[in-house]
Amino acid sequence: MGLISLLSSDPLAFLIVAAALLLSLAFHEFAHAWTADRLGDPTPRRFGRVTLNPINHLDPIGSLLLLFAPFGFARPVPINPNNLGRWGTLWTAAAGPLSNLLIALVCVGIIAVVPRETLLAGGTLATFLFTVLSVNLGLAIFNLLPIPLLDGSRIVGGLVPSLGRSLSQFEAQPFSFVIVMVFIFLFSDQLGQLIATIRNGLLSVVL
Template sequence: MLQNIISPVFIFQFVAVVVSLTVHEFAHAWTADRLGDRTPRVAGRVTLNPVAHLEPLGLIMILFAPIGWAKPVPLNGANFRHPRRSLLLVAAAGPVANLILAAICVTLLRFVPPPTSFGASVNDFLLQLLRWGFIVNVSLFVFNLIPIPPLDGSRIVASLLPSRLAYSYSRLELYGPFILFLFVLIPPLRNQIFLPLFATALNWVASWLALAPWMV
């Protein structure tokens, strides 16, 4: 265990996860603040300080287990002029921020020369950091769009549904975390349903980012 923690790969993963989760939560908080809800600002969440956003247990879980989390950004929908639209934008802000970070990483990868005898350590460090940044951010983008509460995808779906259906759908909030844990922790559900669907979406987004003509 100790050998894994002090390995270079773990360090790259740790940095990528901390930065990606921080930007994800900051995007939620900043968007809500811009749309009129000062609740995240009062809670000290409109910041890029990782301490404000990271949950120690959630961070450990995401590094060593199949699932993890950060501190949810507090919101008050009554402060929005257009609550449904604003909540949709706030929910989408986190995954979109991860998609932008992934795009930045894959773009910068094109400009980092392969390691040579001169400057090999610097180039290899940049390559590994950008690769893990790309992998982590694409993973967070795809995972958070799953329409199961409390993930962002469920907030987006609820904002698009008619009021009655949105209310019924929101009742899944009580069971959402358990459903997620079932899909992730029970081998048949994980291996035959969750992982194939997740891997397909992950590969599609990764391929699209790497081949997008506006990034060449």
């Protein structure tokens, strides 16, 4: 189920999770755009993506999926790999998950200095901090999976050029997006369990 299931049962939780997702996805896509821009590719700036404004990063289909399905996505940042080269493309791909890990670390730092009794009381601040932490760890793990169209596949492709060429050829196919979305939907339970297991393991370490 998507976020919409929270709306009737716990409207405050819906707002907190929606805000955490919106901010985290926007920062993720901004990180891609900013990195590509800094490494010499003007494409993201030309499309108005070097911004933290969430509206510029929203995808209509991805947003609907977040509401009604167990997954979703923001609008991918357009880049030109010819302007970036192999390593520039790799770092641009890695910037998204790294930005989510950075937000997670900031949350851990804030949690470390917030009085313990405030956290245990479970107020809005504590709920928001833990939600943002959990969401960003989940986003980082998901995007690092070596599935075509995700950042993880592009990182692997940068490290293994022959595989990267095959992945690029697949992604260039007209129905590659649909194939990947169907795959993620069919295996959403298994992928969700994998992400949750890794995320909970990380949370147990940092907290």
